[in-house]
Amino acid sequence: MTRLDAHPIEPAAPEEFGLVQVWWGDGKGKTTAALGMGARAAGHGYRVHMLQLMKGGTGTVEDVRGEYNAIAALPGFSYENSGHYGWHGFHDGSDDDEHAARAKGGLARARNLVEAAGEADLSTPFDPDAPADEGVHMLFIDEILYAANRGLVDPDDVVALVEDKPEDLELVLTGGHERPEYVTGLADLVTNVRKEKHPIEAGQGARKGTEY
Numbered sequence: 645m646t647r648l649d650a651h652p653i654e655p656a657a658p659e660e661f662g663l664v665q666v667w668w669g670d671g672k673g674k675t676t677a678a679l680g681m682g683a684r685a686a687g688h689g690y691r692v693h694m695l696q697l698m699k700g701g702t703g704t705v706e707d708v709r710g711e712y713n714a715i716a717a718l719p720g721f722s723y724e725n726s727g728h729y730g731w732h733g734f735h736d737g738s739d740d741d742e743h744a745a746r747a748k749g750g751l752a753r754a755r756n757l758v759e760a761a762g763e764a765d766l767s768t769p770f771d772p773d774a775p776a777d778e779g780v781h782m783l784f785i786d787e788i789l790y791a792a793n794r795g796l797v798d799p800d801d802v803v804a805l806v807e808d809k810p811e812d813l814e815l816v817l818t819g820g821h822e823r824p825e826y827v828t829g830l831a832d833l834v835t836n837v838r839k840e841k842h843p844i845e846a847g848q849g850a851r852k853g854t855e856y
Contacts, residue, residue, distance in 0.1 A: 653719050655769035656689030658781050661814040664806055664830060668789050669837035670821040677837070678784045678816050679711055685782050685814075686721040689769065693757065693776040694723040697750035698743075698787035698819070710853060720772035726750030747796035751805070754785050758809050766812035782814040790819035792826070799826040806830045 667674040682692045694715065715721045726749050757776055764770075764779025776783075792799045802817070803826055809815050817827065828834050 653687060653772075654689050655691075655720065655772055657767055657769050658685070658688070658690050658812075658814070661690075661766070661781055662812045663814055663832035664809070664827075665784075665814070665816040665833040665835075666789070666824060666827060666831040667816070667818040667835045667837060668820045668822075668824055669835070669839070671837040671839035672842060674818040674837050675711075675786050677835070678786060678818050679715075681816065682721055682782060682784060683714075683718060686718045689772075690720065690781040691770040691772065691774070691776075691779070692721045692782045692784075693780040694721075694784050694786060695750060695754055695757065696723065696725045696786040697747055697791050720770070722776055724753070724776075726753060744796045747791040750785075750791070751788065751797045751801055754783075754788065755805055755808075757783055758805060758813065758815070761813045762808075762810040766810060780813075782816065784816035784818065787819035788817050789824045789827070790821075793820040793822045793824065799824070802827055803830065 667677055679694070682694060686692045712723060715723050726746050757780070760777045761779050761783065766779065766781055770779060770781070788797070788802060791797045792802050802824075806815065806817075806827060807830065817824075817831075823836070
């Protein structure tokens with residue numbers, strides 16, 4: 645078996661970024677796919693940031709997720725979370741108004757990050773330790789489509805976010821079980837992650853190392 649040795653990651657700038665990606669569906673793996681793509685981009689030296697909405701933890705999931713530790717170990721990959729504890733609509737006792745407030749705050753933060761990218765020169769490498777407010781090459785906003793589909797944020801505001809993004813920013817939007825018709829026409833890539841079978845249907849809860 646041949647092992648490929650890793651090379652030091654040098655800051656770089658992508659030559660062909662600038663698309664809008666939408667990942668939705670009732671299957672598991674939307675966030676996981678985005679994380680994998682972010683790791684790939686960071687491995688090339690590009691600056692990547694993940695903003696998570698709606699994922700503040702549930703009664704069966706720890707507050708600190710494994711992906712945060714993995715992201716922290718990757719130069720040029722950063723994250724932040726604006727989620728409220730509990731999942732909206734899961735009858736877990738979480739407060740609807742607080743969910744809406746956190747989701748709207750997350751959307752406002754996403755707009756700030758998009759504006760920051762617009763003010764930066766995305767054709768140049770970024771310091772991997774620089775804050776996302778100084779510009780990133782890839783921004784993915786996890787569960788923003790779930791928040792819009794549930795009416796916690798206005799879908800028109802999501803559309804405006806996409807329309808206002810700078811040309812060279814790769815923008816990845818994930819979440820939701822219902823097709824986000826309001827944004828699919830603007831996207832360059834739309835992936836429906838479909839479920840055929842899920843262990844939750846047999847009573848299996850979220851597992852450490854696979855779901856969090």
